[in-house]
Every structure is written in C-alpha cells, then in structure tokens.
Amino acid sequence: MSVHPLPITPPTGGRPGLAADKPLLQAEGVTLEYRTAAHTVRATHRVSFDVHRGDRFVLLGPSGCGKSTLLKAVGGFIAPREGSIRLDGRVVAGPGPDRVVVFQEFDQLPPWKTVKENVMFPLLASKRAGRREAEARALHWLHKVGLDRFADAFPHTLSGGMKQRVAIARALAMQPEVLLMDEPFAALDALTRRKMQEELQALWEEERFTLLFVTHSIEEALVVGNRILLLSPHPGRVRAEINSHQFGLHSMGGSEFQSTARRIHGLLFDEPAQAGGAHATDAGNLSRSSRAQEA
Numbered sequence: 477m478s479v480h481p482l483p484i485t486p487p488t489g490g491r492p493g494l495a496a497d498k499p500l501l502q503a504e505g506v507t508l509e510y511r512t513a514a515h516t517v518r519a520t521h522r523v524s525f526d527v528h529r530g531d532r533f534v535l536l537g538p539s540g541c542g543k544s545t546l547l548k549a550v551g552g553f554i555a556p557r558e559g560s561i562r563l564d565g566r567v568v569a570g571p572g573p574d575r576v577v578v579f580q581e582f583d584q585l586p587p588w589k590t591v592k593e594n595v596m597f598p599l600l601a602s603k604r605a606g607r608r609e610a611e612a613r614a615l616h617w618l619h620k621v622g623l624d625r626f627a628d629a630f631p632h633t634l635s636g637g638m639k640q641r642v643a644i645a646r647a648l649a650m651q652p653e654v655l656l657m658d659e660p661f662a663a664l665d666a667l668t669r670r671k672m673q674e675e676l677q678a679l680w681e682e683e684r685f686t687l688l689f690v691t692h693s694i695e696e697a698l699v700v701g702n703r704i705l706l707l708s709p710h711p712g713r714v715r716a717e718i719n720s721h722q723f724g725l726h727s728m729g730g731s732e733f734q735s736t737a738r739r740i741h742g743l744l745f746d747e748p749a750q751a752g753g754a755h756a757t758d759a760g761n762l763s764r765s766s767r768a769q770e771a
C-alpha cells in the first residue's frame with residue numbers, strides 16, 4: 477500500500493493561537509440515506525468532521541459520494557440516519573437563517589425580482605431586517621461583489637458569473653454562521669470560474685466568514701479551502717483530512733501544489749476497487765491519526 481505523506485490538519489485547522497476554540501460545526505458519525513418504498517440508498521457512511529469559525533472547509537470527492545447530501549444535512553433539510561450535526565453546540569434539527577446555501581444553478585434567483593429585491597428577500601422573509609435596513613444591506617453587499625450598477629436589473633439580463641455574485645451577496649447579507657456552497661462555480665467557463673475563486677478569496681479576506689464548500693475539483697479544493705475532507709466514492713466515507721491553507725491561486729502550477737494535487741488524486745482514485753479493504757485501512761489510519769491529535 478502506498479503511503480501518502482499529506483499534512484494532516486491539526487485540531488485548530490492550522491491556525492495558530494486558536495487551540496482552545498470549540499468547533500463551530502461538528503459532524504459526528506453522520507450516515508445519510510434516501511429511503512423510497514422500493515429501496516434505501518446510503519449516501520454517506522459515518523462521516524465525521526469539525527469546522528472552526530473562519531474555516532474554508534471543503535468537502536471533496538467523486539460524483540455521487542454524498543457531498544451535496546452532506547451539505548443538505550448541514551442545511552437541516554435531511555436528518556442523519558446515524559450520528560449528529562451540531563452548530564455552536566446545538567443539534568441541527570431543521571433549516572435556519574444561520575445556514576445559507578449557494579447552489580450551482582443559475583436559476584436560484586427568482587426572475588421576477590430585481591437583483592436588489594433578490595438580495596433583500598431572505599432578510600425580509602426571515603424578519604432579520606425591516607425594509608430600509610434590508611435595502612441598505614443589499615446595496616452594501618452588491619457593492620462588495622461589484623454589482624452596484626445592476627441593483628435594478630432583472631436576473632435574466634445578467635451573465636452566469638454575475639448571477640452567482642448575486643447569490644453570494646444574498647447569502648452573505650444574511651450574515652449566516654456558515655455559508656454553504658455546493659459547486660457554485662461548476663457551471664461557469666474556466667476563466668470566470670478562476671475569477672470567482674479569486675473574488676471569493678478576497679471577500680473571505682475582508683469578512684472572514686465560515687465556509688463549507690463542496691467541489692469535485694481537486695484544484696478548486698486546494699485554491700478555495702484551508703482544510704479539505706476527502707470522501708471515498710459512494711457511499712462517502714472519510715478517506716483523509718488535509719491542511720491546504722498554504723495554497724491559493726498564486727500557488728497554482730507550483731511544484732508543491734501539483735504534487736499535493738497528485739497525492740489527493742491518488743487518495744481519491746488510484747486504489748483498486750478490491751481495495752475496499754486496503755484503502756479503508758489506509759484512510760482509517762489517516763483519519764484516526766487526525767482524530768488522535770484532536771483527543
């Protein structure tokens with residue numbers, strides 16, 4: 477069995493001076509299933525991870541490994557079959573304004589509302605703000621994502637990237653405890669995707685929000701995340717957790733970036749299928765050592 481010398485994330489998420497802080501989000505042994513009359517599909521199997529305040533935590537794994545399902549569970553739309561998800565120590569029992577999702581689809585903005593109205597809507601619906609404050613917050617966040625001039629435009633007049641910026645502004649205007657993003661840039665062309673990653677990074681530098689980000693792109697995971705949870709193919713189990721805070725757009729193409737990307741690829745895909753056993757052991761060791769450090 478090959479050894480993958482990936483840096484295992486220390487319990488503080490690699491941030492010095494925060495050893496004592498408690499995780500904001502804790503997933504403990506989370507098994508998620510879809511049940512129909514005919515059969516049950518297990519999407520994830522006993523997945524555990526901790527997200528600390530200010531983390532850019534990435535769920536990375538192949539298609540069908542349960543990333544979106546995990547995000548839905550954190551959003552409170554699906555209840556775990558086993559295990560628990562806690563936010564700030566409280567069990568997640570349903571959706572709430574403290575968790576807002578940005579999806580991949582461009583049609584997540586109601587088309588009959590202007591850009592500004594779209595951003596205001598969740599603030600008003602959740603009663604987080606009255607009209608005047610909602611409008612001020614909407615304009616503030618539209619400015620942050622560079623869309624001031626489009627406040628009165630309708631979504632169909634915007635490009636895909638601009639629509640995603642509106643969705644990000646709408647989510648951040650809610651000031652959620654955790655921003656959930658499910659492959660938000662996957663439907664964009666390569667250049668726009670790169671630009672959006674850069675803008676997200678810049679927004680995070682300014683605002684330091686907590687991000688839980690789903691992708692199946694290794695490169696995107698390294699660029700966006702400070703910690704990455706690698707999930708096995710269906711049903712998703714934890715293969716490893718790695719520290720990626722040292723990488724960003726600036727490091728793409730560099731040798732450390734590329735060798736880490738190759739190692740992640742190996743961890744995710746290179747083990748032969750028989751390796752259900754072998755790989756599970758390998759991953760188990762990695763995640764056990766990460767847990768052991770936490771103990």
Ligand SMILES: Nc1ncnc2c1ncn2[C@@H]1O[C@H](COP(=O)(O)OP(=O)(O)OP(=O)(O)O)[C@@H](O)[C@H]1O
Pocket residue numbers: 510517518519537538539540541542543544545546692710
């Ligand atoms: N509504 C559903 N009913 C039944 N099974 C589902 C449902 N949604 C997802 N699944 C199954 O659960 C598993 C995990 O799906 P999920 O969408 O979470 O994967 P994913 O990692 O997000 O994949 P992708 O990268 O393609 O988006 C898959 O086997 C999928 O077929």
Ligand SMILES: [Mg+2]
Pocket residue numbers: 543544545658
């Ligand atoms: Mg998905």
